[in-house]
Amino acid sequence: MRTTIAILLAMFLVLQYMSCKKYLDATTDQKKIIPSKVEDLQAILNNEQVLNQKSPKAMDLSADEFFLTDNDWAALEECNRRMYVWEKGQMFEKGSNNDWGNIYTNVYIANTVLAYANEVEGRPDDIKNVKGQALFLRAQAFLQATFIWTTMYAERTAGTDPGIPLRLTPDMNEKTVRATLKQTYERIIDDLKLAAELLPMQPVPSLRPSKPAAYALLARCYMSMGDYRNMGSYADLCLQFRNTLIDYNTLDQNPTVQLPFAPRFSNSEIITGSSVMATQAFNIHTAKVNPELYNSYSNNDLRKWILFKDNQNGTFGFRGNYSGTVSLYSGIATNEVYLMRAEYYAREGITHAAMADLNKLLEKRFVAGTFVQLTARNPAEALDLILRERKKELVLRGLRWIDLKRLNKAGANIELKRLVNGRTYLLPPNDRRYALQIPEDEVKMSGMVQNP
Numbered sequence: 001m002r003t004t005i006a007i008l009l010a011m012f013l014v015l016q017y018m019s020c021k022k023y024l025d026a027t028t029d030q031k032k033i034i035p036s037k038v039e040d041l042q043a044i045l046n047n048e049q050v051l052n053q054k055s056p057k058a059m060d061l062s063a064d065e066f067f068l069t070d071n072d073w074a075a076l077e078e079c080n081r082r083m084y085v086w087e088k089g090q091m092f093e094k095g096s097n098n099d100w101g102n103i104y105t106n107v108y109i110a111n112t113v114l115a116y117a118n119e120v121e122g123r124p125d126d127i128k129n130v131k132g133q134a135l136f137l138r139a140q141a142f143l144q145a146t147f148i149w150t151t152m153y154a155e156r157t158a159g160t161d162p163g164i165p166l167r168l169t170p171d172m173n174e175k176t177v178r179a180t181l182k183q184t185y186e187r188i189i190d191d192l193k194l195a196a197e198l199l200p201m202q203p204v205p206s207l208r209p210s211k212p213a214a215y216a217l218l219a220r221c222y223m224s225m226g227d228y229r230n231m232g233s234y235a236d237l238c239l240q241f242r243n244t245l246i247d248y249n250t251l252d253q254n255p256t257v258q259l260p261f262a263p264r265f266s267n268s269e270i271i272t273g274s275s276v277m278a279t280q281a282f283n284i285h286t287a288k289v290n291p292e293l294y295n296s297y298s299n300n301d302l303r304k305w306i307l308f309k310d311n312q313n314g315t316f317g318f319r320g321n322y323s324g325t326v327s328l329y330s331g332i333a334t335n336e337v338y339l340m341r342a343e344y345y346a347r348e349g350i351t352h353a354a355m356a357d358l359n360k361l362l363e364k365r366f367v368a369g370t371f372v373q374l375t376a377r378n379p380a381e382a383l384d385l386i387l388r389e390r391k392k393e394l395v396l397r398g399l400r401w402i403d404l405k406r407l408n409k410a411g412a413n414i415e416l417k418r419l420v421n422g423r424t425y426l427l428p429p430n431d432r433r434y435a436l437q438i439p440e441d442e443v444k445m446s447g448m449v450q451n452p
Helices: 002-016 038-045 070-074 078-084 099-116 124-149 181-198 211-225 228-241 334-347 351-363 379-393 400-409 440-446
Strands: 162-165 178-180 270-272 308-310 316-318 416-420 423-427
Touching: 038 099, 038 124, 070 078, 099 124, 124 162, 124 181, 124 211, 124 400, 162 181, 178 181, 181 211, 211 228, 211 270, 211 334, 211 400, 228 334, 334 351, 334 379, 351 379, 379 400
Parallel strands: none
Antiparallel strands: 162 178, 308 316, 416 423
């Protein structure tokens, strides 16, 4: 127990002083922070407040699912105001408590566990498990960073396009350089495939990664590359083991309920749980749901009444967090995986299978006895229906940003628009600003290449 407490204390010091050059400088008695048992490593990975509650906010803040009033926009920190309107300059808070710092804190923790995993005592299955958790954690963090700070993957240019720094050891003296985008995705895929081999089928507790979670994250990774065959293969693997869908008819539809889903990541669709770091912009009264999005739901669609809260002023806030808290959900759930497999079937021309997956999901979302199964005459029509429902089903889950990038790359021609203080801000399809600027203090400290 003393060893575990010392480790957690040392980790706390490291997280507070990420700019320190050496991890071991946190204490003069180095032996106290060297883990000797697998339980010590699991204790590090159990730090839910750091690992599961600080997902990046940039992907939600920059996408098109909500808008802010002029007064609410003006009340944000300057960096968040810039991110909302895709304006050049300092887009992230200085220091380590921003999206970049939180992502690479998770990477650091994962690397620390991996560095000691072969040296600790414990049951072989437990050691495999902590290795798998750490690999999943690192891959998840790298993928989040890729969504935010890189351009859309293209096989032709991925070998030269800038990726992200791939820190693979806990050595804080290691020089920070950007790998290529191809190297970045190769590392994420390798980490997740190995994690899938090591992780158990059923995690305890549910917040920990599992084999189905690794399959689902691989599917999301391949989706972001435009590799839809592999997306479908791994989505199918995941659904072979985790395929529960919530019947929304069983949820509390009282409009005054603030949190309609089960608390603390405990609803049955969740494969692995995490949430976005709280920010004023995502307050239920501040973030007004895009009217076009809200009006796309029919009156028999329970999502219209369960996911959103009427602000009694003509606008609607979002309350449908699968986290079961006021924080936006950023984990993986079966509804996302069904939509990925359906999209794969449509892109492969297997229309009947695509619509079967889509209808299986939607039947659980409509008032009992009112749902009429959707039909499609061809794969293109099926794909259009699936992408429309994906936008309606996965609201404020950190996925719309990568969807905009990949769909625009394929010719969707979606232009984003913000109106603030009478000025119109535009983000055209495939604009360079889809790769957000890296925090300026990180660029200055490391000398890495900034995004244009």
